[in-house]
Amino acid sequence: MRRKPLNTASRSKLSKYAKPLANLAILLADAGSRLERRFWKKKLFAALAPMLEGRSDTTLMQTLDHLYSTNYRAYDELAFSIENTVESPELGQEEDILLLAAPVLAWSTYNIPSGKIEENTVAEFTALLQKNVLSDHAHLVLTNMLFSPDQLPESYTAAAELARQLGQAAIDRVKVRIDTENLPATQSFLSDVRYLIGAVSVPAGQPAFKWQVEAHSNGTLLSKEEVLTNWRLTGGQALQKIMPGCLLELMLPNGLYNACREAEKEARAYSVRASAAFLESALDVPTHKIHASVGAFVDRGEIEEYRIGFSVEGNSEIVHGVVWPLIGEEYGNEPDPVYEKDIQSEPDNPVIRSKIEALLKEVGIRQIKVLEERFPLEYCEDCGSPLYPNPEGELLHAELPEDSELPSSMHLH
Ligand SMILES: [Zn+2]
Known part of the structure; x- marks a missing residue:
């Protein structure tokens, strides 16, 4: 792990x-x-x-x-x-607590909403999660907020404090209202993740989720896939109302860390798909004329992420880029204890690399260049956006051509 x-x-x-x-x-x-x-x-x-x-x-x-x-x-x-x-903070002997996250992948050429959710909508999500995802033993308290990744608790102790606050509310059967005024600003991306966050309390030792208890008539348990399908059908409609203009994909609600990791993994492929569709419409260029350059970026002697630079046939400027971070078990075999290894000699991650290639092909991109060299994690000094490789292996800032049809609210980083 x-x-x-x-x-x-x-x-x-x-x-x-x-x-x-x-x-x-x-x-x-x-x-x-x-x-x-x-x-x-x-x-x-x-x-x-x-x-x-x-x-x-x-x-x-x-x-x-x-x-x-x-x-x-x-x-x-x-x-x-x-x-x-x-x-799962210990809040007495009688109830077990789980800090829960329900992630949703979204993409839109306009801003993807985040922040405060109205009372009646909070009640609607609570009821839908209770009915489709949680066991009958579970009591759920959701916050009145749609979290962006920038707004998730940034440390273990901050997350623990949120878990205690929400967990206690779940035990006491009261609502929790977060002060949504002073939250960190959300960076705007073409595709991103949003989270509903809450806490579940169950009587000690009882199951929290439907897939742990609910059985078909033949006695087999409901699978996580079936639970997800039900949640997507009902929760998707409800989320669409507060996220207009976004294409959504709901992920399985689960304990905070597991749900976040799974969402971050899925978000990468999602963002490659979103980018291909976006470039096709914004630049009016068919995907077979789009060129993708894939480079491995290293930090402290280990591949940290891949970055994909998109350019248009016959021009080596980067028009758009996607960062593909490695997550969880995807990191290399053993960490380098010295962090001073020659950057060029670090072995590649062939599984991830071929996954990226397959995905680019799937979305119709035919011109793919996987660069041999390893790149340092470089960002734009002015705006902090990542730099992406072009077919020649140069690191560039992504800039759409000036005549592209980009809504003015869209911020390309
Ligand atoms: Zn910049």
């Missing part, structure tokens, strides 16, 4: 708080039986709960960072345990 490596390559000694946490994760990773695993897990959860309440993000990040380069299995155990502890 590989996650994104952290942004500081701290080689310093672990703090007195980080050290026991790292040890617990190592002991858990080395456990030889289920009995022993359960023992260490319980200890680890008990150590994490007060840290998440006490705003100890620095300690958590330092420990994760240390384990990432010294004991990968322990890193994985710790990351997973932190996520679990965040999503």
Whole structure:
């Protein structure tokens, strides 16, 4: 379960708080039986709960960072345990809590809405999720807000605080209203993800989701796919009302971290499809005349993401670009402990690369160039937008030609 490596390559000694946490994760990773695993897990959860309440993000990040380069299995155990502890705060003996996210992929040449949702709409989504996704034991409290990725809690402790607040509201059967006035601004993209966020409470030990309990007449359980189909049918109509002008694809609602990772993975292919359709209409160029240049971008000796630069046949200017970040287990085999390896010698990720190629072909793009060289993660110094490779392997800013039919509200980055 590989996650994104952290942004500081701290080689310093672990703090007195980080050290026991790292040890617990190592002991858990080395456990030889289920009995022993359960023992260490319980200890680890008990150590994490007060840290998440006490705003100890620095300690958590330092420990994760240390384990990432010294004991990968322990890193994985710790990351997973932190996520679990965040999503399911202990709020008494009688109820289990899960912080829930329902992601929706959207694309539009206008702004994709985010922010406040009206009361009656919150009630409608709550009822639809309750009916189509959650078990009859579950009680759901949704926030009155459609979150953009920029507005999701940015640290583990912030997410834990939201989980406690929503979880308590679910137990008390009261509404939660978020102050939507002072939220971070949402960056505008051609395609993006939005999230409904809430908390589910169930009596301790009871199932939270339909796929855990609901059975067909022949006794087989409802699959996640069937649950998703039902949610797409009903939730899709309701979301369309608050996201006019957007093409939507609803994803399976689940625990926050799982739902976000799955949505981020799907969003990449979604955004390649959106880009092809967009370029065809904005530039009035058939897809077979569009050229895609795919490059691998590295940071600290590891491929961090692929970037796809789109240009039009006969011109090497980049008209549009898509970033394809690697997520979770897609990272390379072992992290490089020194981060100073020759950038050119880093092995490629052939699975992802061929996935990107297949997808570009699927949307009708025939001229695809996969560049051999590795690129540094470069951004525009003025606006911070990523730079994309052209067929010659130069990194360029994406700019639509001036005569293209682009709505003025659209911001191309
Ligand atoms: Zn710029």
